Amino acid sequence: MSTAENSILGLKMPTDPRWADLASISLKEILTDHAFCEQKAATQCISIIQIYADREDIVSALAPIVTEEWGHFRMVWAEMKKRGYELGRQRKDEYVNLLLQHGPKQKNSEEKLLHKLMLCALIEARSCERFRLLSENLDDESLRKFYYKFMVSEAGHYRLFIDLARKYYTEEHVKDAWQQWLTAETQVLKMLEPRGDRMH
Numbered sequence: 001m002s003t004a005e006n007s008i009l010g011l012k013m014p015t016d017p018r019w020a021d022l023a024s025i026s027l028k029e030i031l032t033d034h035a036f037c038e039q040k041a042a043t044q045c046i047s048i049i050q051i052y053a054d055r056e057d058i059v060s061a062l063a064p065i066v067t068e069e070w071g072h073f074r075m076v077w078a079e080m081k082k083r084g085y086e087l088g089r090q091r092k093d094e095y096v097n098l099l100l101q102h103g104p105k106q107k108n109s110e111e112k113l114l115h116k117l118m119l120c121a122l123i124e125a126r127s128c129e130r131f132r133l134l135s136e137n138l139d140d141e142s143l144r145k146f147y148y149k150f151m152v153s154e155a156g157h158y159r160l161f162i163d164l165a166r167k168y169y170t171e172e173h174v175k176d177a178w179q180q181w182l183t184a185e186t187q188v189l190k191m192l193e194p195r196g197d198r199m200h
Contacts, residue, residue, distance in 0.1 A: 022196025
């Protein structure tokens with residue numbers, strides 16, 4: 001992904017170029033990790049809806065995303081079964097766990113919502129970038145098309161979380177929180193070696 005395209009997504013740091021090559025020789029592992037990422041995305045949206053059930057904009061915006069993310073899991077699972085792959089046990093997401101450790105600390109419940117939305121937006125933006133790399137670099141044409149569709153979807157989700165935050169917070173607050181998460185992600189990416197068996 002070019003610098004301009006990273007700028008559109010709001011990302012400060014591009015993915016290590018070695019990642020796509022490593023992923024291309026670990027398709028079983030990358031599909032498995034992708035499947036679990038889609039599960040977690042659906043679960044996270046359900047959790048936010050449950051916590052902020054009194055906020056109609058949140059419920060209305062995220063309820064369809066739950067359905068979409070679970071649909072994505074089913075798509076990845078179908079692709080895995082077609083290739084004779086098993087799902088196996090869920091893996092720990094080191095990228096997200098490190099983001100939570102190094103991300104900004106929230107002082108009150110109102111800040112917690114803002115930072116939840118920013119973290120979700122960041123994960124979706126990074127996933128979008130990774131899906132684009134797969135759509136451009138995999139040898140398997142059907143998987144390139146498969147990941148192009150996911151790339152488009154994740155870009156929409158990234159925008160949705162940013163726009164949702166703007167309904168509840170000033171532009172200055174949203175921009176400040178976003179920059180805090182981008183700074184944290186830069187630290188995290190420097191700590192992680194590129195792994196072809198992980199989506200992030």
